[in-house]
Amino acid sequence: MAGYTLRRLAGALPTLFIIITLTFFMMRLAPGGPFDSERRLPPEVEANIKAAYNLDKPLITQYGLYLKRLAHGDLGPSFKNKDFTVAQLIGTGLPVSLKLGLSAMSLALLIGSLLGSWAALRQNCWQDHAVMTLAMTGITIPTFVTAPLLSLVFGIYGVMVFGHEFTLPVAGWNGGALRNMILPVTVLALPQIAIVARLMRGSMIEVLRANYIRTARAKGLSAPHILFGHALRAAALPLVSYLGPATAGILTGSLIVEQIFGLPGIGRYFVLAALDRDYTMVLGVVVVYAALIILLNFIADILYAVLDPRVRLS
Amino acid sequence: MTPLLEITGLDIRFATPDGEVHAVKNVSLSIGSGECVGVVGESGSGKSQLFLGAFGLLAANGRASGSVRFRSREILGTSQKQLNAIRGGAVTMIFQDPLTALTPHMTVGRQIMEALILHRHVTRAEATQRTQEMLEHVRIPEAARRMKQYPHELSGGMRQRVMIAIAAITGPDLLIADEPTTALDVTVQAQILEILKALRAEQNTAIALVSHDMGVIASIADRVAVMRRGEIVEAGEARQIFHAPQHDYTKMLLAAVPRLDRDSGPRSNHGETLLAVEDIHVAFPIKSGLFEKTRKLKAVDGVSFTLRQGETLGVVGESGSGKSTLARAVLKLLPAGSGRVVWMGRDLNDADRREIRALRGDMQIVFQDPLASLDPRMPVGRSIAEPLKSLRPELSRDAANTQVKAMMAQVGLDPSWINRYPHELSGGQNQRVGIARAMIVSPRLVVCDEAVSALDVSIQAEIVGLIGALQRNSGLSLLFISHDLAVVRRLCHRVMVLYLGRVVEMADADALYNDPRHPYTRALLSAVLTPDPDIERSRKRVLLSGDVPSPLDPRAQLRFLPSRLSGGPDYYRPKLLEVAQGHFVAEYDEAQDTRSTL
Numbered sequence: 049m050a051g052y053t054l055r056r057l058a059g060a061l062p063t064l065f066i067i068i069t070l071t072f073f074m075m076r077l078a079p080g081g082p083f084d085s086e087r088r089l090p091p092e093v094e095a096n097i098k099a100a101y102n103l104d105k106p107l108i109t110q111y112g113l114y115l116k117r118l119a120h121g122d123l124g125p126s127f128k129n130k131d132f133t134v135a136q137l138i139g140t141g142l143p144v145s146l147k148l149g150l151s152a153m154s155l156a157l158l159i160g161s162l163l164g165s166w167a168a169l170r171q172n173c174w175q176d177h178a179v180m181t182l183a184m185t186g187i188t189i190p191t192f193v194t195a196p197l198l199s200l201v202f203g204i205y206g207v208m209v210f211g212h213e214f215t216l217p218v219a220g221w222n223g224g225a226l227r228n229m230i231l232p233v234t235v236l237a238l239p240q241i242a243i244v245a246r247l248m249r250g251s252m253i254e255v256l257r258a259n260y261i262r263t264a265r266a267k268g269l270s271a272p273h274i275l276f277g278h279a280l281r282a283a284a285l286p287l288v289s290y291l292g293p294a295t296a297g298i299l300t301g302s303l304i305v306e307q308i309f310g311l312p313g314i315g316r317y318f319v320l321a322a323l324d325r326d327y328t329m330v331l332g333v334v335v336v337y338a339a340l341i342i343l344l345n346f347i348a349d350i351l352y353a354v355l356d357p358r359v360r361l362s
Numbered sequence: 363m364t365p366l367l368e369i370t371g372l373d374i375r376f377a378t379p380d381g382e383v384h385a386v387k388n389v390s391l392s393i394g395s396g397e398c399v400g401v402v403g404e405s406g407s408g409k410s411q412l413f414l415g416a417f418g419l420l421a422a423n424g425r426a427s428g429s430v431r432f433r434s435r436e437i438l439g440t441s442q443k444q445l446n447a448i449r450g451g452a453v454t455m456i457f458q459d460p461l462t463a464l465t466p467h468m469t470v471g472r473q474i475m476e477a478l479i480l481h482r483h484v485t486r487a488e489a490t491q492r493t494q495e496m497l498e499h500v501r502i503p504e505a506a507r508r509m510k511q512y513p514h515e516l517s518g519g520m521r522q523r524v525m526i527a528i529a530a531i532t533g534p535d536l537l538i539a540d541e542p543t544t545a546l547d548v549t550v551q552a553q554i555l556e557i558l559k560a561l562r563a564e565q566n567t568a569i570a571l572v573s574h575d576m577g578v579i580a581s582i583a584d585r586v587a588v589m590r591r592g593e594i595v596e597a598g599e600a601r602q603i604f605h606a607p608q609h610d611y612t613k614m615l616l617a618a619v620p621r622l623d624r625d626s627g628p629r630s631n632h633g634e635t636l637l638a639v640e641d642i643h644v645a646f647p648i649k650s651g652l653f654e655k656t657r658k659l660k661a662v663d664g665v666s667f668t669l670r671q672g673e674t675l676g677v678v679g680e681s682g683s684g685k686s687t688l689a690r691a692v693l694k695l696l697p698a699g700s701g702r703v704v705w706m707g708r709d710l711n712d713a714d715r716r717e718i719r720a721l722r723g724d725m726q727i728v729f730q731d732p733l734a735s736l737d738p739r740m741p742v743g744r745s746i747a748e749p750l751k752s753l754r755p756e757l758s759r760d761a762a763n764t765q766v767k768a769m770m771a772q773v774g775l776d777p778s779w780i781n782r783y784p785h786e787l788s789g790g791q792n793q794r795v796g797i798a799r800a801m802i803v804s805p806r807l808v809v810c811d812e813a814v815s816a817l818d819v820s821i822q823a824e825i826v827g828l829i830g831a832l833q834r835n836s837g838l839s840l841l842f843i844s845h846d847l848a849v850v851r852r853l854c855h856r857v858m859v860l861y862l863g864r865v866v867e868m869a870d871a872d873a874l875y876n877d878p879r880h881p882y883t884r885a886l887l888s889a890v891l892t893p894d895p896d897i898e899r900s901r902k903r904v905l906l907s908g909d910v911p912s913p914l915d916p917r918a919q920l921r922f923l924p925s926r927l928s929g930g931p932d933y934y935r936p937k938l939l940e941v942a943q944g945h946f947v948a949e950y951d952e953a954q955d956t957r958s959t960l
Contacts, residue, residue: 263463264465266454267450268480269476282467356467357466357514
């Protein structure tokens, strides 16, 4: 097991290296530079700034310098947010995005697989059609529609709970308080719930037709016992392969939700840094993103082996 | 005395998009306490659905009506809860294909215990104890270790013994065995049937045995019901059904079963040597652990034989014996590690790819699963014409079509079906398509790789007849690979017995079947069942104990020659000795020839 983990992590290093190299040179191929949008500087001053950031050196030397710093764990200073290093910016944004994304994914996993299993058990009955229609709706409506709608209903109008009018904050992080999390997490989770439910339904229907489920029924086991003891683990396998990339996507790609709810996550850096040609910031975010994807896929593979003894490290 | 299970007027219907399918029609059947009733029929006869329907295990689109009384209580239409109280406790089931019938992610021990804990309310510790005893009882060695393993870690025979353990552990009154030995090797089948017989004798369990195999039914059933298209066409005492069948269908079924004790092989009619295979080896690299060395699985380990014009050579062996790998290596469909294949005097090791492609017209193959080996999106006429396109590109489309139609007529297919798709034809018809596709280029050699194994007996008899007739008419040579010794008997001039990639015995068919020398050949022949209850119950079997050793184990070859086991890492390999003219037998120890008769 330890050997397997080490080997997987070692195998990830070349991947990371290729991603960093490609990103580095592609960013430089794009026209413009980090200081172009600023007030026109005297050429000498600009040259000085460039020299300070080593931007005057040949590209290949800059690449070498970047790799050298990266090897020491230094992501460099941000060209745009000049008082901060890239590591500081990511360090403040990532925990917010992590908490948001992981909560949304857990919620989606819980509700989605319950709904999907339920639909599979009631295949082609009205419950099944209802769940699938809802899921289709969840996938088609984009988050920039659901976010303002939910904000309007729960944040502005409010709902009556036990005779108390109850409203949720529509913006701000507030240190990650539960009240502030509810709306953004829900909005992020909705499409994921839909996808998970559809995946779960499909694989559960497949599993319920398997011969070993018939064997379990022939043993006289009750329906919940069959579902949780014999069917669920096998049915969860397709979900696991989806979850790795999906979680990475939700962690870094929640820009829209973070903007709408005014949350200080990492998502906005991803887009803004690319537009601003903030070279070090883009590279830093890409490194974090790539590492996350590699890590999450690794976790997914481990989960796969836990769920299905046939794939155990063979 | 009221019977244990009484089925009266049972109908089972399935709602399908193409309309209702009436799978079981007005079937009545009773099973007494401790009795064994065999239900025999071909695919689609409804024999499995009969018992699934009786105990509420139909697929979601199935409906059963009529009456099913178990211990005088009506159980058809009762609640799931009441059914669950019976299923797995008083009535248990064994299914075909134990790999898919066991939950892949649960240890076999837990799967056996589950029913015991639920129905007999024992503690976990006691359940563990009894599970281990049960596994020992069904002759699984190292039961304590095996309990903690997953189904995929066990061999096919062991998995089926686990299924039996699941079914037997609650001490049921009725055990329903649905094709319990199908797809298992004959020697394993013999072991499984012995275990079922022992259970019945010890616990007085009634058995409902569902099978397509008349031999399996004859070996154990007291009474037999013959089913066709959802109906019981004949039922009665086993001896009466087998010795004096009344219904034409029963007679036809019995006549179609190939029998070792009645059939004789074809007359020999040999011409020139067509193919000579010399000391051929094929090995596959197997990686077991992460950092472990790659080991070589020797699938074919030094096989030599010759095949003459017009001759049929049977290749017999159990799963893992390397018979299909041998065929593919001979046809150059996969590279041989070493050894020579000489085709009509030409050493194919020197031939380049173009030459071998040209030779494909002379060497063709017919595969096991007819439906899976045909392109589902291609009309059968085009599948048959494909070899013509690549090997006779000069033929015009019309000329090719004429040839295809003539070929279809020759293999007994209606030439007007040229545009039909494989799913529109039956299994037997699809296999005729496979044969037509192989025969259309007038090959000199056809390899039949388990070509009739997946077919019902009546269809199997037809296809065997067709292959024999085609050979007599065209004088081609056949390499007939099969695990079924009785079918091989019908068709082959000479027979080669493979065991873990090596020949253990090779002789003319008559010599091999009448005078088998090697203990493995004897055990194989002894395991073949005869559709006759009197013969089946009177004879003693030579049973091989335990499982086939892993082909990765270098000592596996010495299973029949243990006196050479002391040889060290470079183990001795049994030599083939000629004991009579053309009769070769691998070395074995007489002492090992112990008949562990059970």
